[in-house]
Amino acid sequence: MKQKLRNHIEKIVPLTDEEFDTVLSHFILHTFKRGEFLFEKEEKVKYVYYVVSGLLKLIFTDRAGSEHIVSFAMEDWWESDFYAFLMKTRATMSLKCIETTTVFSLSYEDYWNLCNSMPKMEKFILHKSHMGFIGAQQRILSLLTTSAKERYEQLIAQNPSLLQRVSKTQLASYLGVSRETLSRLSC
Amino acid sequence: MKQKLRNHIEKIVPLTDEEFDTVLSHFILHTFKRGEFLFEKEEKVKYVYYVVSGLLKLIFTDRAGSEHIVSFAMEDWWESDFYAFLMKTRATMSLKCIETTTVFSLSYEDYWNLCNSMPKMEKFILHKSHMGFIGAQQRILSLLTTSAKERYEQLIAQNPSLLQRVSKTQLASYLGVSRETLSRLSC
Numbered sequence: 001m002k003q004k005l006r007n008h009i010e011k012i013v014p015l016t017d018e019e020f021d022t023v024l025s026h027f028i029l030h031t032f033k034r035g036e037f038l039f040e041k042e043e044k045v046k047y048v049y050y051v052v053s054g055l056l057k058l059i060f061t062d063r064a065g066s067e068h069i070v071s072f073a074m075e076d077w078w079e080s081d082f083y084a085f086l087m088k089t090r091a092t093m094s095l096k097c098i099e100t101t102t103v104f105s106l107s108y109e110d111y112w113n114l115c116n117s118m119p120k121m122e123k124f125i126l127h128k129s130h131m132g133f134i135g136a137q138q139r140i141l142s143l144l145t146t147s148a149k150e151r152y153e154q155l156i157a158q159n160p161s162l163l164q165r166v167s168k169t170q171l172a173s174y175l176g177v178s179r180e181t182l183s184r185l186s187c
Numbered sequence: 188m189k190q191k192l193r194n195h196i197e198k199i200v201p202l203t204d205e206e207f208d209t210v211l212s213h214f215i216l217h218t219f220k221r222g223e224f225l226f227e228k229e230e231k232v233k234y235v236y237y238v239v240s241g242l243l244k245l246i247f248t249d250r251a252g253s254e255h256i257v258s259f260a261m262e263d264w265w266e267s268d269f270y271a272f273l274m275k276t277r278a279t280m281s282l283k284c285i286e287t288t289t290v291f292s293l294s295y296e297d298y299w300n301l302c303n304s305m306p307k308m309e310k311f312i313l314h315k316s317h318m319g320f321i322g323a324q325q326r327i328l329s330l331l332t333t334s335a336k337e338r339y340e341q342l343i344a345q346n347p348s349l350l351q352r353v354s355k356t357q358l359a360s361y362l363g364v365s366r367e368t369l370s371r372l373s374c
Binding site for chain 2: 060062068070082083086087092093115119122125126129130132133134136137138139140141143144145176
């Protein structure tokens with residue numbers, strides 16, 4: 001578990017054993033069962049999560065009660081309702097386990113403590129923030145300019161294991177199409 | 188011009204006169220005429236831009252030649268093809284002036300120089316990156332879950348001046364609807 005987090009951080013910034021111990025002391029290891037929520041809409045979002053193993057979905061439920069999947073988060077991903085986490089407001093989305101999932105949780109206070117006390121971790125967090133931002137800009141582009149069929153093909157090319165791990169209903173919800181439309185795309 | 192940039196940065200981190208002079212020495216002031224491109228698709232993206240005055244559109248042209256507006260950037264906004272800028276690849280989008288626009292340009296090298304040599308500017312850049320990320324996550328949510336009518340109303344509520352500054356065709360392109368659909372929404 002610890003080694004996964006260390007390898008993940010060290011892709012960006014090398015750490016001494018002592019530095020990693022300090023970093024690690026800011027995280028809490030949690031395992032959530034399939035179907036459990038890490039947080040639900042309207043709750044305070046106290047943590048950002050690094051996924052060690054398992055699979056999460058970030059969902060938005062609209063006024064009509066329909067569930068939209070904003071993102072899937074699997075091994076080596078960071079996930080949260082970042083708006084609510086960073087702005088200290090209540091969640092507009094929910095984060096739920098598709099599989100039993102182990103995460104390292106980092107609280108708002110520890111996020112900023114790490115950032116302010118360790119220049120290397122500030123660099124790491126800036127890198128992750130950049131990657132999150134450009135990933136989101138790519139997703140906007142994809143939603144504005146590609147067909148559901150193209151989005152389906154992109155998603156599967158980037159994450160081939162997802163087909164085995166999520167239901168067709170969930171895939172359709174991520175792509176913004178009906179279950180019936182997805183069946184036609186995936187033939 | 189300089190004072191606008193200083194006020195903008197000082198909303199996040201206070202600077203001494205000397206620090207601001209150092210910051211300013213990394214930027215280049217440019218004015219582009221209406222219709223001019225700051226960069227075009229396939230070009231290298233050397234700069235990120237802070238808009239002092241005017242209005243830009245970030246556009247993606249699909250294979251069929253249709254133009255999609257990914258974002259509008261007005262006074263006090265930062266804009267670029269951030270993927271291409273940060274990853275040093277070629278642009279997938281173009282940045283074009285809707286009005287005559289004055290920007291402070293910050294090159295890739297100066298962006299990282301500022302970040303690495305001035306902790307206050309690293310903090311500022313991290314803040315901007317966070318805001319860009321959560322803004323993009325909100326836009327994804329909006330594209331996935333709201334109707335064109337709701338997106339139109341959100342956009343106008345957040346940026347009332349846009350209605351006077353951009354054409355109906357451009358508004359429709361940003362909202363991802365046809366010009367005819369927009370006419371029905373804006374009645």
